[in-house]
Amino acid sequence: MSDKALVTRDGKGLRRLTQTDEFSTFIPLAVIMLITAAIRPDFLSIRNFSAMFNQIPFIAITALGSSMTLMTGNVDISTGRVAGFAGIMMPMLVVELGWGAAESILLSLACCLAIGFVNGFLVVKFGLPSFITTMGTLYMVGGARYLMIKEYQYNLHAVEGFSLVHAFDQLYLGMPLYFWCMLILFAIAFVLIKRTLWGRRMLATGDNNEVATLVGINSKKMQVQAYMLSALLAGIAGILLTLDMGFGLPENGDGWEFRAIAGCVVGGVSLSGGKASPLGVLIGVTLVFVAENAIIFLGLPTTMRVAVQGALMAGAVLFDIFRQSRKVPE
């Protein structure tokens, strides 16, 4: 936070814009898009972009949750399985127990909050390493979602009078409903993190836990809240995917956690905590997808897709460290 203040003080207008973290994520995105479009003009076609944006919102919402835990100096790798959990629990409640849309969504999200609370409680109360703890819940939630279902998939279209799923069939202003849900969630997160005291406290907790405690921030509470938000947002992403597809599959969300974290890292979320911007996360996740898409368009072997994701992530962390070292005045 402090280094940001230093930067913004000595610049105005365009200069200020170019020095924001979001801008430095935007440059590689623009460069990749320009190069790919120069070689293969159909890269910029609407069809290609709408195909990419079919997947981005789900990972982006999960990544927004991951950025909360990363912001407070922890990590949550259970988000993918939690998304799958909520995404199958909701249709299970609807199909098997005949629940309505609202109560089934609310109960699923409440379960997500509980999982997030357990994660946060174990990490904060017992001081367990966050990676290992969430790996434990990853396994437990990953198994539990199969245990609670009787059928392999639940078709929401077959349910009489379940109108919510039809709302997801239509386009609104040319975009599917989950895209707008993503924008709303990111807008809320942006306001919360950048404009409220709560957001400042979250950032301060991750920036320097001890100092945050000294100035009277209940840093333990903030960390638990971050875990709960992370699980909640993952659950929302899972439910949105289920509503979009019209049926729930238990293995939805597998592997989302690392793509989400990759998106966060590329989007300028500092792994040491204390720095995150929802806009950056959105650009970061888009960059990951665009880079993967560009590989296919440029004719590189598709098998290199995962490798590029890894290289992108390592590069982003390196860049973050370079940026930090340049900003801190000697």
Next chain:
Amino acid sequence: MKKDAEARLRSQSGSALSRFLLNPEVGVLIPIVILSIVTTSIKPSFFTWKYFSSILMGSIFIGAAAMGEAFAIMSGEIDLSVGMNGTFSGVMAAYACINWGFGVVPTLLVGLGTGALIGAFNGFCVTKLKLSSWITTLATQFICTGLAVTVSDGYPMSISSLGTSGFTRARPLGLSWLFFIFIGLIVVCDIIIRKTKFGYRLRAVGGNQEFAQMSGINVKRVKMMVFIISGLFAAVGGLFDVLVNASASSTFGVGREFRAIISVAIGGISMAGGAGSMYGAGLGVLLFHTLWYALRILKIDTNLQLVLIGFILLLSVLLDIFRKRVEARRLIGG
């Protein structure tokens, strides 16, 4: 004099039973015994040498990766690339065998070299570029996956031309030679950790990095070594796969890093670094596989297995915290 001091320390530190139970290796052995007894009483066929030897032989793959992981975790870092690094090393070894016509020894050396090289890359990123170890090794995991799939083109690569199948199919004492190699590696690891200067420095770095730095230990060099060793063991795991299957495939080591971490955690190696024994880690591998085979023979739902594995992971990490608290209280209380 030394014996006197030891005796005094021992008389101070609680009853013999509690000391016995607090010993990390015993802490792993007891659940193995209980698990075996319970499973045998339900399914007597569990307690046969045939079944037990298959547990032992099946544990070498994750076991080798877990040894490397144990080094990494003891030094206070984590290595998420042990699975895919092994896979890529195995694929590279097979590539050298098929495309360059290498013999047995050069092929294995190519595999180990690849593993060490990737480990060195991890170490370079962590020590020189100061990246956090889990994001670095996660990135190398992705990179190794991509490279392994690209090099193997998604197909299994046969290495039957090496003529190693006679060696891997031999069953001395009802086990395989690879198993004895694995046991030998555990013994070597234990000696490295407990008897050598490097092992002492490694534990010091894991225990408290700043103190280690102040006492003149080259922390960066130790960590570099740790990541190279971890990469080597990852490659050993990958090569075990390749030798047993007489072919390399890009799908062998998927998810192995998590299983290695779980084995190490239930083996009593402190997740905070600095403490633990290699025999404990070896027993942790055994416990993980005994559990796995027991759940399978009891026909417990595979998804319930996942829940149990996650639960046991959390339990063992919690146990480690409590063990430390008890020990700390005893040291203070005298």
